[in-house]
Amino acid sequence: MKNELPKLVLAGILGTVVMTIIMLVAPHLGMPEMAPWKLLAGAMNLPIAVGWILHFLMGILFALGYGYVFAPKVNISNLFLKGIAFGIVALIMAQIGMKLMGVLFEMPPMDGSMPMRLVAMLIGHIVFGVVTVKTIGK
Numbered sequence: 001m002k003n004e005l006p007k008l009v010l011a012g013i014l015g016t017v018v019m020t021i022i023m024l025v026a027p028h029l030g031m032p033e034m035a036p037w038k039l040l041a042g043a044m045n046l047p048i049a050v051g052w053i054l055h056f057l058m059g060i061l062f063a064l065g066y067g068y069v070f071a072p073k074v075n076i077s078n079l080f081l082k083g084i085a086f087g088i089v090a091l092i093m094a095q096i097g098m099k100l101m102g103v104l105f106e107m108p109p110m111d112g113s114m115p116m117r118l119v120a121m122l123i124g125h126i127v128f129g130v131v132t133v134k135t136i137g138k
Contacts, residue, residue: 004067007136012063015132016056019124031120032113039098043105058097062090063132071136079133087129091121 023034036058041051066086076082 004136005064008063008067009060011066011132011135012060013056014135015063015128016059018131019059019128020055022124022127026120026124032117034117034120034124040101043101058094059128059132062093062128063136065093066129066132067136071133079138080130083130083133084126085129086133087126088122090129091125094125095121 023036027033037048037051037055039051040046040054041048044050070086070089071082074082074085076085
């Protein structure tokens, strides 16, 4: 994994693209709007374009975390199951990050009920994890 930086970056971008598509479609399926690019930009009073860049940078950082921290330590041979586990860890880490951002910045309110938001976030992060892990491979 040490010399696979381009593959990890690509995996982070692809995982983020697929997750973002789900986020954009979710409100049309009765799920709450999930737009971390808006939350990031709004919290820091930055242009929405910067929010999008930060959103993709986080996806790349999570993929790097997978390659250099998660994958070497977690012994799950099935890549699909490993992707699900990684997606759940990514969700937990993202929520910790959002809570920390809430301490530093005034976060705009999120739409939807808490249970629906949790289901939507879980689906999005599991898809991110599976796409990222399957892109990287063994």
